[in-house]
Amino acid sequence: MKLIEVTTKAHAKKFIKVAHIIYKNDPNWVCPLDNMINGVFNPNKNVFYKHGDAIRWLLVDDNDKLIGRVAAFVNEKKAYKFEQPTGGMGFFECIDDEKAAFILFDKCMEWLKAKGMEAVDGPINFGENDNFWGLLVEGFMPQSFGMNYHPPYYRKFFEDYGFESYFEQVTNHLDMTVPFPERFWKIADWVRQKPAYKFQHFEMDKVDKYLSDLKEVYDSAWQYHENFTPINKDDLWASFREAKALIDEEFIWFVYANNRPIAFFVMFPDANQILKPMKGKMHLINKLRFFWLLKTKAIKRTRITIMGVVPEFQKSGIESGIFWHMDKVMKRKPHYKEVELSWVGDFNPKMEALHASVGGKFAKRHITYRKLFSNKKLENRSKVIPMGTREKAR
Secondary structure (H helix, E strand, O other), rough: EEEEEEEOOOOOOOOHHHHHHHHHOOOOOOOOOHHHHHHHHHOOHHHHHHHHHEEEEEOOOOOOOOOEEEEEEEEHHHOOOOOOOOEEEEEEEEEHHHHHHHHHHHHHHHOOOOOOOOOOEEEEOOOOOOOOOEEEOOOOOOOOOOOOOOOOHHHHHHHOOEEEEEEEEEEEEOOOOOOOOOHHHHHHHHHHOOOOOEEEEEEEHHHHHHHHHHHHHHHHOOOOOOOOOOOOHHHHHHHHHHHHHHOOOOHHHEEEEEEEEEEEEEEEEEHHHHHHHOOOOHHHHHHHHHHHHHOOOOOOOEEEEEEEOHHHHOOHHEEEEEEHHHHHHHOOOOOEEEEEEEEOOOOOOHHHHHHOOOOOOOEEEEEEEEEEOOOOOOOOOOOOOOOOOOOOOO
């Protein structure tokens, strides 16, 4: 077996091709868009290169047949906020051969150690955690846009190599044909009528204002998360440009208290429901097919990617008010039958409680693993976000 560093366009095409080889007989796999994968590793498109670095490898057998791939990366903004400097690995794909998998893992460890890292998280993304994050271990169904899909045998690779669960990520599904619990509606109705609160959906022609408001809420709401760093406005603009084609203005909501932004909610149509036959290619014909299918209401599911409430309003029922408005929107768009609530980490009991309160049902589980290069056992998992803002993360 031989490793090849991805350094040319031909190599990048082979990097994409590996996934097609691994999943060629798996009807549940939906190929991620080629331009999304390539964009992750393009310094001109991925803002994370401003404070980090990434590398990719291919693995071929003795006959030069593609059998695996992997990427490793360092996000310098976050790597040094842990007890031990921690890098990342992801985009791992491999045939069912432990020796091959371990060659790919070994190469990542070697590169990360040379960068001064003492641990690695994986499989993760060289970007935000709303895309390509965690190893699928339960719920082997067609994934929503941006969610990782893997064959079951990958779990044994990771755990036999010494990776340990750092946190679990649960995705729940919400059946929009089933009414919300009555208690939920009482809270929502009470909150939405309070005169100090204003609920409004996103508008394209005010994008800069809304991105600024999102940053203000995010930087406050996420301050108790382990490894927190304020979000960069450039990152938000990059995410907006990438997602613009999918944005439905009524699927993104902001809440204001006396004109101060205090909460946001972001949801998208699940593009994977129409992307499967396009096999990752977004050339002119597929773009036309994509927009035509959008207009024909072929998408039946949406995905909530992120929501946040500033700490002092987190026990005020604001989330209920947001879901009240979302429910009204969904009733005007009845072709959407399901909402994916993805994903909530086991370090976030507040969000777990919210998923339960709206009637979310378990759908799938991913695990984000960590491995210490010292080969010591992982003593601490990801810190739990406090239920109350006066508690310390534990």
